[in-house]
Amino acid sequence: MTTITEVQRGQGDPWSAPVATGPVRATVTVPGSKSGTNRALVLAAAADGVSRLRGALRSRDTVLMTAALRELGATVTDEAAPGGAEPGRPGEPGADQGAADIVVTGPVGAVRGTAAIDCGNAGTVARFTPALATLARGDVRFDGDPRMRDRPLAPLLRALRELGAHIDGDRMPFTVRGTGAVSGGAVTVDASDSSQLVSGLLLAAARFERGATVTHAGHRLPSGPYLDMTVADLRAAGVIVDVDDPTADLLRAGGTPAASTRRWRVEPGGPRPLDRVIEPDLNSAAPFVAAAAVTGGEMTITGWPASTEQPGRMLPDLLVAMGCRAELVPEGLRVTGGGRITGIDVDLSDFGEAAPVLTGLAVLADSPSRLRGIAHLRLQETDRLAALASELGRLGARVTVTDDGLSITPVPLRGARLDPHADHRLAMTYAVVGLAVPGVTVDDIATTGKTVPDFARMWTTMLAG
Template sequence: MDPWPAPVATGPVRATVAVPGSKSGTNRALVLAAVADGTSRLRAPLRSRDTLLMAGALRALGAEVTDAPGAPGTSATPGEADLVVTGPLGAISGGAATVDCGNAGTVARFTPALATLARGDVHFDGDPRMRERPLTPLLAALRGLGARIDGDLMPFTVRGRGGIPGGAVTVDASTSSQLVSGLLLGAARFERGATVTHAGHRLPSGPYLDMTVADLRAAGVVVHVDDPSAVGGRGAEADPGAAPSTRRWRVEPGGPQARDRVIEPDLNSAAAFLAAAAATGGQVTIPGWPERTEQPGRMLPDLLVAMGCQAELGPEGLRVTGGGRLTGIDVDLSDFGEAAPVLTGLAVLAESPSRLRGIAHLRLQETDRLAALASELGRLGARVAVTEDGLRIDPAPLHGGRLDPHADHRLAMTFAVVGLVVPGVTVDDIATTGKTVPDFARMWTTMLAG
């Protein structure tokens, strides 16, 4: 396919952009609805590759997932249907099932625990990159809770027997907080529930565990956390060589309950559109930005302010106004690694150096994001160096070039941001943005048109 020519902004971008529903929220809601007894309705869900893979996985495991007309005004996409989920899962057709995880970490890490509730063999596989992403600690923990699993990486097979005993287990989730979420989301259906202890040097992306705990509790599941102030590992050591930390969650057996839910806008996906205001000295508003949320994207406004923008949350949503000049930033992103790509894109446009720390785990994402950002942006003349736990960016003159996002949606969006200011940037496989924003290219050009 021909590369996508990233549009250059002819002036400050001024637009209101309604972003689709949260991927993290949609997939957690799908899982909890599929495990519950009864029918749940998800309004304004995200429909992207990752969420469609999750819906397909849950169908394979015996849940019913169907479309229904959506209520007016609940979705960023007019006419978008709701998702109606009827559980509980477990009755798989023909005594065996196959789950395609694609390159979706939430599917690969949230559904193996659910497969233990089925009766029959469930075979898991995915894209080539998924065969390299961390799964071994999760599968070992499930075995410790009573599961029978063949294999330690994809492809692997869960020998479902209609449930497992559960109990206490320790897992090193230093590579991904999803390893803990994947245990917690299915634990209420284990015979004895589960007590999950993380023991490792760092628990990255802690707010996503806040989301998991909050969603479980909202569905009626009883969850105890050893230290409420560190519910997803907040305050985990910034030094990878520091002494191991310990976090513990206890999920009581029983539930969850079927419930209806409106999915929040995806604040992570909003990052690229807000960055357009920062890069061009313009103004972008994201309607529906929640006043309170567990999404780590809530940190975006403060990060953009630190780079020279203004941010205001009002009745119309979150409005970010670029200051005309970008300054570098020195920040620990261990709680919000998803912001690292777009902040790197802004940092190469900034007038002073930047340092992004606490993101060593990004080496194990859809691609090695640290290496890919350094090498691809380097094609434009950017000075991006990979450090032990992140990136260092120094100002440098930039020029056009052809960039490969390495099948990573966040990188493709980042390159679009840089292309607003640097003429001649083209992006291979812009369609990879469909992982979270199915219509990104059209939304981007619409934004530029105001």
Template sequence: MSGRRHAVPAPGGSGSGREGDVSPDLWPAPTASAPVHATVTVPGSKSVTNRALVLAALADGPGLVRRPLRSRDSLLMAAGLRALGVRVDDLPNGDWRVLPGALRGPAAVDVGNAGTVMRFLPPVAALAEGEVRFDGDPRARERPLSGVTDALRALGVRVADEGRGTLPLTVHGTGAPTGGTVGVDASSSSQFVSALLLAGPRFERGLEVRNTGPTVPSMPHIRMTVAMLRAAGAHVEALGDGGGPDRWRVAPGPLLGRDMTVEPDLSNAQPFMAAALVTGGTVVVPDWPRRTTQPGDALRDLFTRMGGTAEFTPEGLRFTGSGAVHGIDADLHEAGELAPVLAAVAALADSPSRLRGISHLRFHETDRLAALTREINALGGDVTETADGLRISPRPLRGGVVRTYEDHRMATAAAVLGLVVPGIEVENVATTAKTVPDFPGLWHGMLAGHP
């Protein structure tokens, strides 16, 4: 590593960097000298892991979470549940055994900058006896939480946040909230709906959650929540008026302690598949499910449209680049997490691209639309931010420092650019530990042609 340090201006929020906005050491992104050919085993799904932990914590008996993702976000979820009185045991093989207990305060939960932790655990805290305080990273204090906190207040739960609708906040749990029907504007995050549904079976009357906003992004994540609730024994209905579900009803009742295996995180397979696309190589991802609720499954179609081919084989999903990368017009409303790496690939394409339906990315780990525009353009690119996404016109890129703003997907996008553009250095590549514990090791292993 170079050892250089520099100040980092934050796009769309002062909390995008750590305190003082000073970057850690820079990581020289390796350039591919030949087409990539590798098998890459990606870690488990963060979305599935954290939902599984919450459902296991609220169950009537012990549960086992097999092959979980062990990353910063999932470790924070496990720690938060432990703070509330749940026993989460680390097994020698990396699995988690979850033994539910009486939820209680006083407790303090560090959410880091994990959207699932900051949104899923306040409704769980409402089921506890006592006060539970939530806080996290500086950027976490800028991310919207009012969808959850306002809903809890409407359900009779006392939440103290001085009217900010953001962290820090304190939930005054009563142990047995009544539940009922509640409206929530989920237009900025589907996690608001999932957070309420996951805890819903433990409310006395269950919950009916109605979206009051104009739309709901990342609907596959709500479908994931519904499917996992049903697998745990909950009765859940997805209701709507023609255009799709805008109401969800979960009945009160016990949740089953169960043995669950976590799927690989398909979204985290994206940079490795992108490596095959931009270098004209082949990457195999073992254990890719043929049926899944993960939004990352859209990669098979998106990257095929951009010039590759995807096929299921006995070894896993095989993705092969053709040697050409084409632009794309894509509505990513249901799969916004794919936008950063997709934008990087689009910047290397042979024709313009438009990424649509992703205005909600302004409220993620950083303002991803502003960050992608700034960082790709700083390398000589031509990216224009629109009301709901990005327009990308490919231009020759040059090396330089890519700032990540504490956002793991900004770091993986920069690594993809570095495969083709010599001289790219990535600020704080360690932020990838949020969802991929050893991304640099996996990346170098891929380039060396082994898992």
């Protein structure tokens, strides 16, 4: 788990989470989807031609992705940045409220010297770009934040080697020796720790000479809806993808599988360049709609899609289970708090991103909660399970780490200074709890810039209605 010392904790001024003085009533527009933006960027760089991404997210993770694609020889222009240049990190010159129109000219090509890709702590950059780097010509060195060296990556790199790629190393730092072509074929990968290990293969597979047949064989595959996003994006770009799910077929027949198996066949050819609009990031809406639950208020998220592959589509039902009302209205999604928060017992294996904010709601609930199916959150930006238990414990909360998740028993809480461990979802969770608990302060609120570059201002604006 990523940690910081008490000396480091004392550096800089913590952010004081504002306490709600009454029901929150506001309308919020969240930035574009991080997952959607980075998938679209990779597909655009793999395509032969010009793609335009409208309403794309500008945040640290997408800035890292655009920098990586430039290193691989693609042309990437942010039309909202001065001179079409790449924007800086959130808070630096060139960063705005998180919206951008990005033009990408692909495909990737020759690299200059030894290219260097900084993955930061962005799982999508670390897992989506190595396969693309095999299609460039030249050596590409990958590295990132210290935490990234502990996050799952080896199964992806081994699979790429089996498909014909040349890669030195199984963990960061490693080097892809791109030759401009990969033979492709069939490969089996255990993606039990992250569905991104499969998405990283699928996004580039149409450019392999024989395409690729990728089989997941292992424990239950986490965050399955993100793979549905990948497949939908590939098909929208003209790529032929067949999906076979023997585990689901066995379950429907009443059987009990010993392990999880799923298979994807990507035919060679494509993708084609696209002009597309990026959906709002439904995950980033979670703290804002949670504010309605905490305060008994009403929150409208504009532009909520009527149909989407994003796992955030599950958020309204989860809030209803915790005592809210949720409905689609012409403006988007409207969530109304019920005046109290009810505990929940739920399997979040398909939507682990919701676990931090749901934990924040659970410590404020009137009954215990159990969040299951999220053991893979130990391998995120930080060990989210341990961090939530220890940091919320500073408030007096009873949060217990279980084999596959968290158990929460509500008790009276007090203020404390909390460390998000460089994790955007944790920082947002602390802001939610701070609505009801005076004296909550958050170190490094700027870490929210991973997905919501202007979170602190949006939060105070929300409270002002």
